[in-house]
Amino acid sequence: MITHLYRMKTDKRIVIIGAGLSGLTLAYALKKKGINASILEATDRPGGRIHTHTGIAGTPLELGATWFSDQHPKLISLLKELNLQKFPQFSEGISLFQTKSFEPPQQFFVPAGEAPSYRIAGGTQQIIKALQAQIPADRLLLNTMVTSIKEMPENLLITTANGTTLEADIVVSCMPPKTAVSSVSFSPALPENVRLILHHVQTWMAGAIKFVMEFESPFWRDKGFSGMLFSHSGIISEMYDHTNAEESKFGFTGFLNGATAGYSQEERKMYVVKQLKELLGDDILRMTAYHDKVWVDEELLYSNSPDLRPHQYNGHQVLHDAYLNNRFYFCGTETATLHPGYMEGAVLAATAVAEKLNAITCK
Numbered sequence: 001m002i003t004h005l006y007r008m009k010t011d012k013r014i015v016i017i018g019a020g021l022s023g024l025t026l027a028y029a030l031k032k033k034g035i036n037a038s039i040l041e042a043t044d045r046p047g048g049r050i051h052t053h054t055g056i057a058g059t060p061l062e063l064g065a066t067w068f069s070d071q072h073p074k075l076i077s078l079l080k081e082l083n084l085q086k087f088p089q090f091s092e093g094i095s096l097f098q099t100k101s102f103e104p105p106q107q108f109f110v111p112a113g114e115a116p117s118y119r120i121a122g123g124t125q126q127i128i129k130a131l132q133a134q135i136p137a138d139r140l141l142l143n144t145m146v147t148s149i150k151e152m153p154e155n156l157l158i159t160t161a162n163g164t165t166l167e168a169d170i171v172v173s174c175m176p177p178k179t180a181v182s183s184v185s186f187s188p189a190l191p192e193n194v195r196l197i198l199h200h201v202q203t204w205m206a207g208a209i210k211f212v213m214e215f216e217s218p219f220w221r222d223k224g225f226s227g228m229l230f231s232h233s234g235i236i237s238e239m240y241d242h243t244n245a246e247e248s249k250f251g252f253t254g255f256l257n258g259a260t261a262g263y264s265q266e267e268r269k270m271y272v273v274k275q276l277k278e279l280l281g282d283d284i285l286r287m288t289a290y291h292d293k294v295w296v297d298e299e300l301l302y303s304n305s306p307d308l309r310p311h312q313y314n315g316h317q318v319l320h321d322a323y324l325n326n327r328f329y330f331c332g333t334e335t336a337t338l339h340p341g342y343m344e345g346a347v348l349a350a351t352a353v354a355e356k357l358n359a360i361t362c363k
């Protein structure tokens, strides 16, 4: 039994499940209110759907969340609070659109002054690192997958895959709702109508394949290209320049056709290089790193069945109710009523749950 993890101003023990952006933001928001919570994370790294891979030359390469905009004020103010910088996505020059494999690509230009997409300087993982630094190290337990939550007369009993048990007064799930209902056994079971909905809450980007490439120089910029590509005909469906904020490290990031999830990484790399060699020339062969990540069943995402439409049941009322004698709450980006699925949704959800818990613990 782990007992030392949580003590707070009201003596209520709060356990957060999942150290993605929502779980860490919630722990940080509670800490600012004088409430210490503990976080249990199934995998060996915090971040969840935020995953910055470092290239051979040290380029921050995003395999998960990358972009946000002025429509995302909560995320932007959290970045400011944590002293992190944002910078606009590069889009100057010729962009390409491949409509058919037997026709040359169409060229287009992103108009100057268009509302920009931003990236986090140093990589999206910087927000995870900065939040983690705000939380006492012994409050974050990695490699700790929650398998069951049982209602006891006085509290909730959490069991983990490595056999430990914890008692908590309040448990907050910062897992995607579909993951929570698929991977955790609840006793008593959650109401049937709630379970039915949870299985159909779409997890944003589950099933996506993101790829990254690193180069020593931005040869495409030198040839007048923006690095932006949309394609209906090649393995790459979307691609963007991935030069760092200081413009000293270079690369591409983008999405691959989901149908290639069953290929090996080497096969996907071969088709990516083939497509880009035809569009940008032999310089593509000078890449220093290629990496991709298939977000199917990765990080316990429980990839979505095809009947789920984007953002289906995101923000649904059942995600805002409390369960297990008002001791269990849902958080996580898919619970947000605004911008669910995105980093903004994760921050909004965490802020809302922190307010709710603060009200309860102050009673």
Ligand SMILES: Cc1cc2nc3c(=O)[nH]c(=O)nc-3n(C[C@H](O)[C@H](O)[C@H](O)COP(=O)(O)OP(=O)(O)OC[C@H]3O[C@@H](n4cnc5c(N)ncnc54)[C@H](O)[C@@H]3O)c2cc1C
Residues within 6 Å of the ligand: 017, 018, 019, 020, 021, 022, 023, 040, 041, 042, 043, 046, 047, 048, 049, 050, 063, 064, 065, 066, 067, 068, 144, 145, 146, 147, 174, 175, 176, 179, 183, 184, 204, 205, 206, 208, 209, 210, 295, 299, 300, 331, 332, 333, 334, 341, 342, 343, 344, 345, 346
């Ligand atoms: C490829 C890709 C590209 C994306 N691009 C963008 C983008 O450009 N802009 C944007 O705003 N958003 C983007 N997103 C979405 C963004 O990543 C998410 O909105 C955000 O990171 C979600 O945070 P979260 O904490 O709600 O969930 P998650 O990041 O999914 O965190 C959940 C955590 O719970 C853990 N967990 C699961 N089950 C258990 C268990 N049983 N016990 C303990 N821990 C458990 C997981 O390991 C994970 O760490 C993208 C996502 C992906 C995958």
